[in-house]
Amino acid sequence: MSKPLILVTNDDGVTAPGIQALTEVAKEFGDVVVVAPDKPQSGMGHAITINATLRVQELKSKNDVPVYSTTGTPVDCVKLAVNEILDRKPDLILSGINHGTNASINVIYSGTMSAAIEGCLEGIPSIGFSLTNHSIDADFTSAKHYAKKIVPQILENGLEKGVCLNVNIPDMGINEIAGIRVCRQANANWIEEFDRREDPSGRPYYWLTGHFENYDEKDDTDISALEQNYVSIVPVQYDLTAYSSLKKLSKLDF
Amino acid sequence: MSKPLILVTNDDGVTAPGIQALTEVAKEFGDVVVVAPDKPQSGMGHAITINATLRVQELKSKNDVPVYSTTGTPVDCVKLAVNEILDRKPDLILSGINHGTNASINVIYSGTMSAAIEGCLEGIPSIGFSLTNHSIDADFTSAKHYAKKIVPQILENGLEKGVCLNVNIPDMGINEIAGIRVCRQANANWIEEFDRREDPSGRPYYWLTGHFENYDEKDDTDISALEQNYVSIVPVQYDLTAYSSLKKLSKLDF
Numbered sequence: 138m139s140k141p142l143i144l145v146t147n148d149d150g151v152t153a154p155g156i157q158a159l160t161e162v163a164k165e166f167g168d169v170v171v172v173a174p175d176k177p178q179s180g181m182g183h184a185i186t187i188n189a190t191l192r193v194q195e196l197k198s199k200n201d202v203p204v205y206s207t208t209g210t211p212v213d214c215v216k217l218a219v220n221e222i223l224d225r226k227p228d229l230i231l232s233g234i235n236h237g238t239n240a241s242i243n244v245i246y247s248g249t250m251s252a253a254i255e256g257c258l259e260g261i262p263s264i265g266f267s268l269t270n271h272s273i274d275a276d277f278t279s280a281k282h283y284a285k286k287i288v289p290q291i292l293e294n295g296l297e298k299g300v301c302l303n304v305n306i307p308d309m310g311i312n313e314i315a316g317i318r319v320c321r322q323a324n325a326n327w328i329e330e331f332d333r334r335e336d337p338s339g340r341p342y343y344w345l346t347g348h349f350e351n352y353d354e355k356d357d358t359d360i361s362a363l364e365q366n367y368v369s370i371v372p373v374q375y376d377l378t379a380y381s382s383l384k385k386l387s388k389l390d391f
Numbered sequence: 392m393s394k395p396l397i398l399v400t401n402d403d404g405v406t407a408p409g410i411q412a413l414t415e416v417a418k419e420f421g422d423v424v425v426v427a428p429d430k431p432q433s434g435m436g437h438a439i440t441i442n443a444t445l446r447v448q449e450l451k452s453k454n455d456v457p458v459y460s461t462t463g464t465p466v467d468c469v470k471l472a473v474n475e476i477l478d479r480k481p482d483l484i485l486s487g488i489n490h491g492t493n494a495s496i497n498v499i500y501s502g503t504m505s506a507a508i509e510g511c512l513e514g515i516p517s518i519g520f521s522l523t524n525h526s527i528d529a530d531f532t533s534a535k536h537y538a539k540k541i542v543p544q545i546l547e548n549g550l551e552k553g554v555c556l557n558v559n560i561p562d563m564g565i566n567e568i569a570g571i572r573v574c575r576q577a578n579a580n581w582i583e584e585f586d587r588r589e590d591p592s593g594r595p596y597y598w599l600t601g602h603f604e605n606y607d608e609k610d611d612t613d614i615s616a617l618e619q620n621y622v623s624i625v626p627v628q629y630d631l632t633a634y635s636s637l638k639k640l641s642k643l644d645f
Contacts, residue, residue, distance in 0.1 A: 370645075371632055375499055
């Protein structure tokens with residue numbers, strides 16, 4: 138029997154330490170191919186490239202793992218891998234390990250999670266992993282440890298149709314992590330603070346910055362899990378319908 | 392009493408005929424400010440600009456409507472408008488009218504809908520409008536007619552917290568449209584077909600193309616509504632948690 142085929146991608150770019158850590162995890166469970174952006178693509182959300190062309194480059198394989206970089210977004214990478222690069226449909230897609238949290242509302246801005254959602258759209262079990270440390274030299278030891286616990290469970294049991302996983306790992310030692318908690322997306326948001334500057338000609342420009350605010354005081358959220366030193370797993374869906382609003386909306390007099 | 396403040400944005404760019412049509416609609420109900428991308432940003436999803444700077448330019452106002460273009464994505468436009476450009480929080484955000492459908496899974500790729508979702512995240516009632524014709528010279532008469540029915544209802548009644556609207560208008564005359572239907576996102580997807588070409592040096596490049604497949608045979612979807620000549624309204628949420636999967640996932644042996 139052939140080993141499972143595992144596609145590894147990310148949004149921090151093909152050279153990021155996080156994707157190397159995830160590739161090492163994946164290698165323990167199957168045949169691995171890496172297809173990732175040739176440059177950082179954080180904050181790209183579910184963007185796709187439709188008004189420009191895409192390039193694919195095969196890089197030198199590392200430890201028998203074929204590695205491809207593309208000029209596209211994380212979602213482009215999944216589409217290119219599944220439709221052009223791989224010779225069979227992958228059994229699992231792993232995205233990350235992201236340098237920085239994708240808990241709560243970050244899921245919607247995250248290229249890492251959008252790649253997992255795209256995999257899910259293609260009918261492939263998909264998991265996005267993120268470490269709550271955005272530093273380039275973050276320590277992925279704990280994240281790898283927990284990824285090795287989660288990956289075989291999903292390979293064995295699969296995921297429900299239309300669902301992928303958003304896994305966030307707290308930035309601490311393995312012995313400090315309290316365990317794994319399955320939870321929901323916290324109701325939180327970024328409060329923007331644009332940093333307005335002037336260029337050498339005196340014309341204004343802006344940097345998008347902000348701080349994160351958690352409005353959710355309940356205990357069953359990903360933010361709460363991370364605050365209590367748990368690894369958070371949120372099942373994520375691409376059906377955005379707000380079913381609870383259907384009835385009320387239908388009563389409006391359009 | 393001051394008139395409602397309505398922010399108008401889109402993803403086809405500030406010069407698109409669709410946003411001019413939506414601005415005309417908005418003017419009937421409030422004070423309008425346009426903040427839109429300086430170039431087409433279709434397919435940008437919920438992308439934000441975090442590794443580059445943003446510029447804002449005030450264009451010549453048209454019919455007393457201030458118009459700003461930005462170098463950012465549709466989501467950047469909403470953030471810039473709410474936090475930097477407008478002097479008070481808008482009462483309503485209208486995005487579109489998109490040249491082309493955003494029904495079903497297109498909601499996830501659409502810059503137009505991501506702008507509406509971002510407005511919703513900011514706590515502002517937000518509606519994305521799309522016409523099922525992506526031509527630059529599409530006829531927006533029917534779309535305007537139905538937008539004028541929907542906008543005052545939402546100004547008067549608001550929307551539930553965490554919910555915005557995805558409105559799609561079929562490309563036909565007003566008298567051919569059967570009415571408005573509140574419905575759910577159809578389970579459908581794009582099947583990619585990459586168009587592989589070679590540049591003058593013989594190196595390959597790709598165009599992302601594809602065809603749309605509807606797997607959803609039920610009658611309560613946006614695709615079904617549009618096929619039956621109805622305007623579709625789908626309430627859309629940013630909580631991506633797949634609540635129905637929480638229990639099953641919790642039983643896995645992580």
